[in-house]
Structure formats: C-alpha cells, structure tokens
Amino acid sequence: MKQFFILFLLISVTIVTGYYLYENRREVPIEEVFPGKSWAKPIPSLPDLKGVGAPTAKNCGNCHTEIYEEWKLSTHANALSDVQFQSELAKSSSPKWICLNCHIPVQNQREMVTTALRGGNYFDPIEVPNPNFNPEMKEEAITCATCHVRVDKESHQSYVIGGSGGTSPPHPVQINREFLKNRCNDCHNETYTLNESLVCSFQTGTELKSTNTDKSCVSCHLPEVKRSFVKSSLHRPVRVAHKHGFIGGGVPKRFDLYKDQIRLGYKPGLVLSDFKWENEKILLQLQNQNANHHVTSGDPERFYRFVIEGIDQYGNVIYRNESKVGQEWEWSPKAKKISDLRIPNGETFKWELPSIPKSNLITKFRFQAIHVRLKDITSDYMIQSSNAVPETYRNKVKQIKEIYPHSSIVIESIYDVKSKSRKDTPLESLFKRNEKRRGE
Ligand code: HEC
Ligand code: HEC
Ligand code: HEC
Ligand code: HEC
Ligand code: HEC
Incomplete structure (x- = not known):
C-alpha cells in the first residue's frame, strides 16, 4: 500500500510539473494575450508600392517634397532617435517589442518579427528574423506609411490611403478620410496597465471627445495650407493641403x-x-x-x-x-x-x-x-x-x-x-x- 501511494504521488507530481512546464513554454498567440489592441502588432509587411518602390518616406519625398521636409522636422520622424526614448527602451523593465509597435510601427521597420509569447509572457517574446527588414525605413520611425499605406486583402498589393479624392497619382489610392482622422487615437488614446510599474496613460482622444466639438486632431495639428500636393515640376493644381509638422507642446526633440x-x-x-x-x-x-x-x-x-x-x-x-x-x-x-x-x-x-x-x-x-x-x-x-x-x-x-x-x-x-x-x-x-x- 505504501509503495502504491508513493508511485501515485510521483505520477501526480510529474503530471502537474509537466503541465506547468507546458503552459510556461507554450507559444501563446499575441492576440490571446492582448485581444483587440492595435499596438500589440505592427502593421503587416508592406510590399513595394506601384509607381513608388519601397514605401519609405524618402521615396514619397521624391514627389511630396514639402510634406516630406515638414515631416522630417516632426516628433514623429524622431520617435526612434529620441534620446529619452532610447534611454527608457534600454531599461530591463521595458518590453521592447511593445514599445516599438508604436514608435516604429510597420513590420518592414523591424529586424525581428514577434510571432508569439512564450507562456503568454510579454517579457518572453518568440522572435524570428524578418526577411523584409528595411533598415533605412526603421530610422524613419513614424513614417508616412504608418498612416497612409496598407496592403489590399485581395490583390495583396500596397495602396495609399488619401483624404482628398479627385487627384491623379501615379500610385494606387483609396480615399478614406475618416481612417486618417481616427488613426491618431490608436496611439494617442490608450490606457492600459501592463503591470504594477508599467502603465500607459494617454487620453488625448477621450479629452477631445468630451469637449463636444466637430474639430479633430487634424484641425489643429495638421493645419490647412493652399498648395500643390507635389513638387512644382509635376504641374499639379493648388489644393487644400495640410502641413505635416505635427507640432505639439513646443518642446522639440533637438x-x-x-x-x-x-x-x-x-x-x-x-x-x-x-x-x-x-x-x-x-x-x-x-x-x-x-x-x-x-x-x-x-x-x-x-x-x-x-x-x-x-x-x-x-x-x-x-x-x-x-x-x-x-x-x-x-x-x-x-x-x-x-x-x-x-x-x-x-x-x-x-x-x-x-x-x-x-x-x-x-x-x-x-x-x-x-x-x-x-x-x-x-x-x-x-x-x-x-x-x-x-x-x-x-x-x-x-x-x-x-x-x-x-x-x-x-x-x-x-x-x-x-x-x-x-x-x-x-x-x-x-x-x-x-x-x-x-x-x-
Ligand atoms: C512619383 C511621384 C510620387 C510618389 C513617389 C508618391 N506620390 Fe503620392 N501622389 C503623387 C501625385 C502626382 C498625386 C496627385 C496629386 C494631385 O493630383 O494633385 C499624389 C497623391 C497622393 C495623396 C493624396 C491622394 C488623395 O486624393 O487624397 C496621398 C495621400 C499620397 N499621394 C501619398 C503618398 C505616399 C504616402 C507616398 C509614399 C509611400 C507617395 N504618395 C509617393 C505622386 C507621388
Ligand atoms: C500605444 C502606443 C505606445 C506604446 C505601446 C508606447 N508608446 Fe511611447 N509614446 C506614445 C505616444 C503617443 C507618445 C507621445 C506622447 C506625448 O508627446 O505627450 C509617446 C512618447 C514617448 C516618449 C517621449 C516622452 C516625452 O515627453 O518626450 C518616451 C520616452 C516613450 N514614449 C517611451 C516608450 C517606451 C519605453 C515604451 C515601452 C515601454 C513606449 N513608449 C510604448 C505611444 C506609445
Ligand atoms: C503609430 C503611433 C502613432 C500614430 C498613429 C500617431 N502618433 Fe502622434 N506620436 C506618436 C509618438 C510615439 C509620439 C512621440 C514620439 C517621441 O516623443 O519620441 C508622437 C508625437 C506626436 C505629437 C508631438 C507632441 C510634442 O509635443 O512633440 C503630436 C502633435 C502628434 N503626435 C499628433 C498626432 C496626430 C494628429 C496623429 C494623427 C493624424 C498622430 N499623432 C498619430 C505616435 C503616434
Ligand atoms: C500620423 C499620420 C500621418 C503621417 C505620419 C503622415 N501623414 Fe500625410 N496625412 C495625414 C492626414 C490626417 C492627412 C489629411 C487628411 C485629410 O483630412 O484630408 C494627410 C494628408 C496627406 C496628403 C494629401 C495632401 C494634404 O496635404 O492634405 C499627402 C500627399 C500626404 N498626406 C503625404 C504624406 C507623406 C508623404 C508623409 C510622410 C513624409 C505623410 N503624409 C505622413 C496623416 C499622416
Ligand atoms: C483645437 C485645437 C486642438 C485639437 C482639436 C487637438 N489639439 Fe493637440 N494641442 C493643441 C495645442 C494648442 C497644443 C499645445 C498645448 C500646450 O502645451 O500649451 C496641443 C498639444 C498636443 C500634444 C502635446 C502635449 C501637450 O500637452 O502639449 C499632443 C501629443 C497632442 N496635442 C495631440 C493631439 C491629438 C492626438 C488630438 C486629437 C485626439 C489633438 N491633439 C487635438 C491643439 C489641439
């Protein structure tokens, strides 16, 4: 009877530790840990854009010269090189892959792709090298494609999201002004408690909503200006356009x-x-x-x-x-x-x-x-x-x-x-x- 009991105990311990080890090593999909969170994953890899090539800001800048030059001065363009960001990213308490999902948000910008989380632990991401990594695009941080480029689900081709319409670009375009307007909230309106010492608390979108206005982030942070969307040598009409400096509190990064x-x-x-x-x-x-x-x-x-x-x-x-x-x-x-x-x-x-x-x-x-x-x-x-x-x-x-x-x-x-x-x-x-x- 005694031996029997010991054997039983041994089997139970093996099963429990086995299960425990399995749960700890199990590759848990990211969406199981962070359901519905747009910052939990980067924007899926973007193939070259017809008429443009790689969807880098530099390439967009070949035609959208003024917009590119303004954007380069913005906090968005400096969101990776920001020394404060680099300092905080280096802390052992930072789950780096999550930080990067908002600060360099397109998969093409990532050396490694996070495929799952071991045991559901966000400090133990499973990462594989990214065959589509574009180092130049990485440095562009919150680049044009963050807001403007996506992959078409059917054709698997990249296209540009615009807000105006009636234009004739050399690249595919779909008009969705609401998408562009609401995109800001994905990053600027997030409250989430990751753990006791890591809390994300950005409520700018909710604050705006509570003022009952028809203004949007775009009304103030992308001020209107009358000009051609592209450099003058392309001979396009003057339209209502938007400055892309994304100026905020008046304390720039350099x-x-x-x-x-x-x-x-x-x-x-x-x-x-x-x-x-x-x-x-x-x-x-x-x-x-x-x-x-x-x-x-x-x-x-x-x-x-x-x-x-x-x-x-x-x-x-x-x-x-x-x-x-x-x-x-x-x-x-x-x-x-x-x-x-x-x-x-x-x-x-x-x-x-x-x-x-x-x-x-x-x-x-x-x-x-x-x-x-x-x-x-x-x-x-x-x-x-x-x-x-x-x-x-x-x-x-x-x-x-x-x-x-x-x-x-x-x-x-x-x-x-x-x-x-x-x-x-x-x-x-x-x-x-x-x-x-x-x-x-
Ligand atoms: C070879 C030149 C060229 C390149 C490169 C280029 N564009 Fe364009 N784009 C144009 C032209 C021309 C228009 C139309 C302008 C017009 O008709 O007033 C346009 C229009 C647009 C519009 C407005 C569409 C609308 O109707 O609202 C957006 C947004 C845009 N481009 C984004 C981009 C982005 C983002 C990139 C880089 C990924 C890019 N473009 C690269 C030439 C270019
Ligand atoms: C949900 C998207 C999101 C995630 C995830 C995120 N950030 Fe940010 N981060 C932002 C936004 C939006 C701002 C701009 C806020 C502002 O300017 O007031 C910002 C600004 C910053 C700044 C600059 C603050 C300043 O005042 O200059 C630092 C540093 C920073 N983040 C570090 C991190 C680190 C480290 C992580 C990971 C632990 C992280 N961020 C994750 C969206 C995010
Ligand atoms: C992919 C995430 C993301 C999206 C989308 C996004 N932002 Fe940001 N934004 C950031 C981050 C991160 C910073 C801060 C970077 C830093 O401080 O290093 C920032 C900074 C800013 C700042 C500068 C604040 C300052 O004082 O320097 C303004 C203004 C701003 N964003 C407005 C907008 C608007 C308007 C939109 C929508 C059209 C938008 N953002 C969309 C992530 C995002
Ligand atoms: C944080 C989001 C964001 C980023 C980054 C961004 N844009 Fe825009 N862009 C917008 C919004 C919002 C509009 C205005 C949409 C509207 O209301 O018509 C816009 C408008 C445009 C237009 C149409 C012309 C105009 O001025 O309204 C072009 C072209 C354009 N962007 C190109 C670019 C290029 C090129 C880059 C990178 C150098 C870039 N954008 C970066 C959000 C962004
Ligand atoms: C009516 C104009 C207006 C609207 C609408 C607006 N902002 Fe602002 N925003 C400002 C002004 C002005 C400042 C500078 C505040 C200051 O520091 O004195 C600012 C500052 C900021 C800052 C820097 C933080 C700070 O306290 O200075 C961020 C980030 C920002 N805005 C993002 C957004 C986002 C995202 C939206 C949309 C959800 C938005 N803003 C809507 C006018 C506006």
Whole structure:
C-alpha cells in the first residue's frame, strides 16, 4: 500500500510539473494575450508600392517634397532617435517589442518579427528574423506609411490611403478620410496597465471627445495650407493641403528644431487672460483657449511651471513664486496617479498672490509660463544609467543636458506697476531664447 501511494504521488507530481512546464513554454498567440489592441502588432509587411518602390518616406519625398521636409522636422520622424526614448527602451523593465509597435510601427521597420509569447509572457517574446527588414525605413520611425499605406486583402498589393479624392497619382489610392482622422487615437488614446510599474496613460482622444466639438486632431495639428500636393515640376493644381509638422507642446526633440516650430503651427494652448496688480494683490488667469484637450495632454510627465517675479528699479529680482499645473505620478513600487491639476479645454486657472513682501520696492512683475517635458532629476538618472543604452545612442544619452531640450518658455508678460499696463513678449523672441536655454 505504501509503495502504491508513493508511485501515485510521483505520477501526480510529474503530471502537474509537466503541465506547468507546458503552459510556461507554450507559444501563446499575441492576440490571446492582448485581444483587440492595435499596438500589440505592427502593421503587416508592406510590399513595394506601384509607381513608388519601397514605401519609405524618402521615396514619397521624391514627389511630396514639402510634406516630406515638414515631416522630417516632426516628433514623429524622431520617435526612434529620441534620446529619452532610447534611454527608457534600454531599461530591463521595458518590453521592447511593445514599445516599438508604436514608435516604429510597420513590420518592414523591424529586424525581428514577434510571432508569439512564450507562456503568454510579454517579457518572453518568440522572435524570428524578418526577411523584409528595411533598415533605412526603421530610422524613419513614424513614417508616412504608418498612416497612409496598407496592403489590399485581395490583390495583396500596397495602396495609399488619401483624404482628398479627385487627384491623379501615379500610385494606387483609396480615399478614406475618416481612417486618417481616427488613426491618431490608436496611439494617442490608450490606457492600459501592463503591470504594477508599467502603465500607459494617454487620453488625448477621450479629452477631445468630451469637449463636444466637430474639430479633430487634424484641425489643429495638421493645419490647412493652399498648395500643390507635389513638387512644382509635376504641374499639379493648388489644393487644400495640410502641413505635416505635427507640432505639439513646443518642446522639440533637438535644439535645431526650435526655429521651425512657429512656422509649422505652434501656439500655446493657454492664453494669459488676466494679469494685474491691484489692492496689494497679484491676480493671474490662464485659460485653455487653443487646445481641445487638457493642458497638458499626452505624456503624464509633462507639466507647466508658472513663475512670477517682482523686480526692483535696479533690475534685481526681489520676489519670486512658482506654481505647477500637470499630473503627479508615483512610479515605484507601484504606478499611481496622485493628483491631476491639468486645465481642461475652456477652463481657467486662477492664481492669486496676496501680501507680497517689500512690494513698495517692486516696479515690475515678470510672468513666465514654461512647458516642461523632462525634469532635471530624470535626465540625471538617465545619465547614471546610460551604460545600459546601445552604443549608437549611449554618448547622446550622456550628453542629454546639452543636446536635449527639457522645457520651453511659451508665454512671458511684463507688468509695469506705475503705468498699470502689461507687455507680452512675442513668441518669436521666446523661441530664439529657448534655442539657447538648457535644462528644466
Ligand atoms: C512619383 C511621384 C510620387 C510618389 C513617389 C508618391 N506620390 Fe503620392 N501622389 C503623387 C501625385 C502626382 C498625386 C496627385 C496629386 C494631385 O493630383 O494633385 C499624389 C497623391 C497622393 C495623396 C493624396 C491622394 C488623395 O486624393 O487624397 C496621398 C495621400 C499620397 N499621394 C501619398 C503618398 C505616399 C504616402 C507616398 C509614399 C509611400 C507617395 N504618395 C509617393 C505622386 C507621388
Ligand atoms: C500605444 C502606443 C505606445 C506604446 C505601446 C508606447 N508608446 Fe511611447 N509614446 C506614445 C505616444 C503617443 C507618445 C507621445 C506622447 C506625448 O508627446 O505627450 C509617446 C512618447 C514617448 C516618449 C517621449 C516622452 C516625452 O515627453 O518626450 C518616451 C520616452 C516613450 N514614449 C517611451 C516608450 C517606451 C519605453 C515604451 C515601452 C515601454 C513606449 N513608449 C510604448 C505611444 C506609445
Ligand atoms: C503609430 C503611433 C502613432 C500614430 C498613429 C500617431 N502618433 Fe502622434 N506620436 C506618436 C509618438 C510615439 C509620439 C512621440 C514620439 C517621441 O516623443 O519620441 C508622437 C508625437 C506626436 C505629437 C508631438 C507632441 C510634442 O509635443 O512633440 C503630436 C502633435 C502628434 N503626435 C499628433 C498626432 C496626430 C494628429 C496623429 C494623427 C493624424 C498622430 N499623432 C498619430 C505616435 C503616434
Ligand atoms: C500620423 C499620420 C500621418 C503621417 C505620419 C503622415 N501623414 Fe500625410 N496625412 C495625414 C492626414 C490626417 C492627412 C489629411 C487628411 C485629410 O483630412 O484630408 C494627410 C494628408 C496627406 C496628403 C494629401 C495632401 C494634404 O496635404 O492634405 C499627402 C500627399 C500626404 N498626406 C503625404 C504624406 C507623406 C508623404 C508623409 C510622410 C513624409 C505623410 N503624409 C505622413 C496623416 C499622416
Ligand atoms: C483645437 C485645437 C486642438 C485639437 C482639436 C487637438 N489639439 Fe493637440 N494641442 C493643441 C495645442 C494648442 C497644443 C499645445 C498645448 C500646450 O502645451 O500649451 C496641443 C498639444 C498636443 C500634444 C502635446 C502635449 C501637450 O500637452 O502639449 C499632443 C501629443 C497632442 N496635442 C495631440 C493631439 C491629438 C492626438 C488630438 C486629437 C485626439 C489633438 N491633439 C487635438 C491643439 C489641439
């Protein structure tokens, strides 16, 4: 009887561990782990496009010259070379293949194809080399094809998705303006908790919807311009076209990109709707007039810093106060939103400062609104952990303080106590200054 029992026990243990091992090694399809998630898989491999060749931005740029040049300056075109992205991608806590699905979203851009997840574990992807890998296209990050090229299910040929119609391109085209308009949400409107410390929290699409407007992301981030869709030597008519700079919060990815921000459509979401000094009190009001989503939106680490300074007749700053508008998150041990003071569309942030010390000596007040994308302590940390970053980007991460804009001054106004009037600094002068600023 005793032997029998031991044998029984042995068999059970074998079956249980066998099953456990099988489940752990089983190749689980990606859609079983992330059902219905567009970011769980790249866009299927795109064959050469008739009349164009490989569907690279560079090739599109042979004819769509102006669009290509604008796009090259965009955050989209820099979404892989972004040093902050490279630094975060190198963290052992990042499931790299998932990050790449939004930052280099077409299969042609991937050296390896993720076919399944071992045991359903997203840290254990099964990857095979991609025979259609195009290294040039990889560097293009969020390239034209992300939004504009797909494979036809029947003919298996690539075609271009357009929004206008009535054009005669040398490449196949299907018109689907709704698709192009809604495409933004696939990446900019995603809330997903992967694990305790990895939370994706982008709600720009939902914020826009809650403002009950007929505007779309395109209305503001691809401003209309009358011009030919292609270079002039192709002799095509002038039409309603769209600038492709995808300007956002006014903190570009490199210092040399500052000079094009305003030309490509930058304007702050906030307007300084009131600024005065009355009854020994400073009153400031900032209204979200220009963004049909919260300010700030997107990345939870973005925020606005408001600074007010009192200046005496000799130009010395003798008073200073600060306030912050943004989200506050705690990232470890568990990702958690602590507070959210962002300004929804149409709403106003009121800032009142009574009992200013030595106010009789103050001749001017200077107000600044600074959009911060990266804090100094975060870039300090990136430098410390830069040895984990692949060689191509390691030195860039080490030099992050010098080469990566952390913040921009986007509003400045000077209030003169005597004349009770204010003077706003033009945006152009601020952006010249931003090009030379460093740090938070
Ligand atoms: C050999 C030149 C050439 C190349 C290369 C080219 N296009 Fe075009 N494309 C055109 C012309 C010409 C038109 C039509 C312009 C017109 O009639 O006003 C056009 C039209 C378009 C339209 C608008 C269609 C509509 O009606 O809304 C889109 C979108 C477009 N192209 C995207 C692309 C993309 C993306 C690529 C690269 C994958 C690309 N094109 C490569 C020449 C080219
Ligand atoms: C669902 C699509 C999606 C996935 C998946 C994704 N990202 Fe992003 N990422 C975005 C979008 C959209 C932005 C732009 C947000 C903004 O500008 O505010 C962004 C911006 C960033 C930025 C720049 C932040 C800034 O303010 O400059 C970094 C760094 C980054 N992502 C890292 C990662 C890493 C690391 C992963 C994987 C763990 C990842 N992303 C996965 C969509 C995605
Ligand atoms: C495949 C995913 C994807 C799609 C689709 C997408 N974006 Fe993005 N977008 C990103 C990522 C990732 C970033 C940030 C890259 C970084 O910071 O390195 C970004 C950045 C931006 C920024 C710049 C923010 C800033 O302050 O620099 C704007 C504006 C923007 N996207 C608007 C749009 C609009 C409008 C659409 C739709 C027409 C769109 N995006 C579609 C992934 C996407
Ligand atoms: C993030 C998505 C996205 C990316 C990336 C993108 N476009 Fe577009 N594109 C759009 C949207 C949205 C429209 C406007 C559709 C509409 O409402 O008519 C558009 C319009 C166009 C048009 C029609 C003319 C016009 O200006 O309206 C052409 C041509 C075009 N894009 C070419 C390109 C090329 C070439 C690239 C790469 C250099 C590119 N696009 C990158 C989203 C994108
Ligand atoms: C009514 C115009 C408007 C519409 C509609 C709009 N945006 Fe914006 N967006 C802005 C302005 C203005 C800013 C600059 C806000 C700031 O930083 O002051 C901005 C900033 C951003 C940023 C950078 C984050 C930030 O806080 O600065 C991203 C990313 C972005 N928009 C994406 C989108 C997407 C995606 C949509 C559609 C779902 C969209 N926007 C719709 C005007 C608009």
